[in-house]
């Protein structure tokens with residue numbers, strides 16, 4: 686992102702949840718409520734909710750992790766740009782081939798009616814997506830959404 690140095694963090698939050706599917710809706714609603722402080726449009730909020738849902742679902746379905754950590758930052762760059770950065774971390778098995786995992790229709794669970802579109806959805810609904818292995822284990826998904 687341009688102007689990284691001028692980025693001013695105006696608020697932040699951290700949420701650790703049990704990696705249970707019942708928490709997927711709680712996670713997306715909480716992130717949406719937090720983002721509301723920057724007055725995003727309804728479409729932007731829906732994009733955020735979808736992306737958070739996909740990322741948390743991946744932790745629940747694929748990671749074999751006990752918990753999921755969601756960190757959010759609201760930021761502004763002068764009067765030009767504002768948005769949210771979201772980092773979703775799990776402490777599970779990690780992803781062997783990240784490049785492959787990011788490809789549309791790639792899934793390691795086709796028999797469970799997974800379509801392999803989660804990362805593709807995150808990519809198209811957010812302005813940036815970065816997927817990395819955790820330092821010791823697990824997966825770290827970083828997403829940024831710029832608000833109009």
Ligand code: ATP
Nearest residue numbers: 743747748779786792793799800801802803804824
């Ligand atoms: P869909 O999201 O359409 O239900 P999917 O979850 O398989 O299907 P993606 O979300 O794109 O598709 O993820 C692609 C693959 O990356 C998964 O099949 C899985 O192998 C791997 N993966 C994704 N997230 C994680 C994670 N947090 N931990 C371990 N593996 C993961």
Ligand code: MG
Nearest residue numbers: 739743803804
């Ligand atoms: Mg998925």
